[in-house]
Amino acid sequence: MDKTYLLQTAADLFPVSPSAADEYKQQMDKMIHHVNEAFALRPDTKTLIGPSNEQMMKDNHQNHARFMYSLFIHYDPEVFVSTVLWVFKSYCHHGFSSLYWAAQLNAWVDALKMELSDAAYREILPYYFWMQVNIPIFTSLSSGE
Amino acid sequence: MDANIDRQLLVKNYLEALLKSDKQGAQEVILSLLNHGESVTDIYEHIIKPALYRVGELWESNIITVAQEHIATAITEAVMNQMLAFMITESTGNKTILLGCVENEYHQVGIKMVADLFEAQGWDTHFLGSNTPLNDLIQYAKKIDPAVFALSASIYFNLPVLLSMIEKIQNNFSDALILVGGQAFRHGGKNLLGTREKVLILHDLYEVNQFLTQST
Numbered sequence: 001m002d003k004t005y006l007l008q009t010a011a012d013l014f015p016v017s018p019s020a021a022d023e024y025k026q027q028m029d030k031m032i033h034h035v036n037e038a039f040a041l042r043p044d045t046k047t048l049i050g051p052s053n054e055q056m057m058k059d060n061h062q063n064h065a066r067f068m069y070s071l072f073i074h075y076d077p078e079v080f081v082s083t084v085l086w087v088f089k090s091y092c093h094h095g096f097s098s099l100y101w102a103a104q105l106n107a108w109v110d111a112l113k114m115e116l117s118d119a120a121y122r123e124i125l126p127y128y129f130w131m132q133v134n135i136p137i138f139t140s141l142s143s144g145e
Numbered sequence: 146m147d148a149n150i151d152r153q154l155l156v157k158n159y160l161e162a163l164l165k166s167d168k169q170g171a172q173e174v175i176l177s178l179l180n181h182g183e184s185v186t187d188i189y190e191h192i193i194k195p196a197l198y199r200v201g202e203l204w205e206s207n208i209i210t211v212a213q214e215h216i217a218t219a220i221t222e223a224v225m226n227q228m229l230a231f232m233i234t235e236s237t238g239n240k241t242i243l244l245g246c247v248e249n250e251y252h253q254v255g256i257k258m259v260a261d262l263f264e265a266q267g268w269d270t271h272f273l274g275s276n277t278p279l280n281d282l283i284q285y286a287k288k289i290d291p292a293v294f295a296l297s298a299s300i301y302f303n304l305p306v307l308l309s310m311i312e313k314i315q316n317n318f319s320d321a322l323i324l325v326g327g328q329a330f331r332h333g334g335k336n337l338l339g340t341r342e343k344v345l346i347l348h349d350l351y352e353v354n355q356f357l358t359q360s361t
Contacts, residue, residue, distance in 0.1 A: 066302035073305060074337045083301065086205070093207040 001137050003081060009134070010077035013126055020120035021072035027115040028065045034111035035061045035104065048103055050095025057100075060091065064108070068127065084131065088142035098139045105132045146187040150178075160196040163217035164209065171220050172227060185232050185265070186350045189258045193221060197254060221254060225261060232265035240360070243291040245273035245282060247298050247306045255327055256297035259353050263295075266357045279310050283317055293322045298329040304337050311344060324356070 016024075024031075036058055039045045049057045064087075071080055088101065109128050112121050131138075146152065155174060162170030178188050200217045203209045244260045246253050253275040260272040271289055273282060286294070294314055298307045311323055325338070326347045335346055347353050 063302060066305075070302045070305055076336070079301060090205040093205060095207075
């Protein structure tokens with residue numbers, strides 16, 4: 001499976017409604033806080049992100065939320081796939097473990113569940129599920145570039 | 146740019162100077178091109194832009210640090226300021242443009258290049274730089290009443306902020322034209338803007354020059 005597979009499957013994701021996108025935006029700061037807190041409480045965070053990378057991790061969580069909101073208001077599968085690949089590659093080069101992505105996405109799903117309405121959660125969850133199931137492909141493609 | 150010029154070699158030399166924090170070396174690469182009669186637009190597009198893109202890639206690969214990236218940007222901005230001396234014309238005084246990056250956008254070199262081209266054509270140019278708070282931009286614009294705004298977004302996730310800025314500018318300056326550009330538009334940002342009136346996407350500095358030619 002390669003980038004073409006990612007693009008094809010990403011194109012199957014159903015567009016998020018404006019109301020769900022707006023809810024995501026309204027709850028963004030709270031969700032970022034939850035994700036940061038989840039990593040603050042984990043005993044293995046330093047192993048996952050590498051030494052001296054705490055601020056870079058927090059920046060990533062903030063950028064992640066802003067990026068996802070951009071996608072929700074105008075979905076473009078090419079942008080989605082290219083950006084996630086770029087993030088995997090850049091953060092891996094800076095010492096982040098491939099295991100960090102699973103931990104991060106799990107924390108985001110928990111945060112979505114806590115802060116979004118059921119309707120918005122159901123619309124947005126498939127995007128996170130898609131990233132979760134494709135972590136091995138992203139890891140493989142980004143390390144091979 | 147002269148076909149006999151080895152662009153790749155010049156980009157490499159300029160990049161090496163940036164990575165060694167060698168301001169004089171960087172200046173020499175650019176000055177030799179200016180003395181050879183190359184245009185500022187060509188130098189921006191074919192030497193400085195690819196060199197800075199490479200700097201970004203080197204950071205992504207953890208080969209250079211954020212500090213080195215910042216030094217490279219600072220040296221480039223100093224070099225660009227020197228280049229202005231080769232291109233300045235007298236202000237016509239009757240055309241005003243306000244330029245800046247959207248809020249939370251810190252990559253200002255591209256929009257600075259655009260500002261330089263406008264200034265060289267005699268426009269009354271007001272360059273606000275990176276991370277311009279929207280309310281401050283509006284307040285400032287009310288003092289100078291620009292005919293044109295130019296906004297830059299390098300990062301895709303800043304496009305929603307750009308849309309908000311466009312909306313607020315149009316609410317306050319209904320006659321103004323808004324130029325937008327930046328790397329964010331490499332990935333479908335054009336569709337995001339839709340068919341808004343009086344909003345024009347410029348993809349590179351040659352399109353900026355084309356706009357300037359048509360505006361005279």
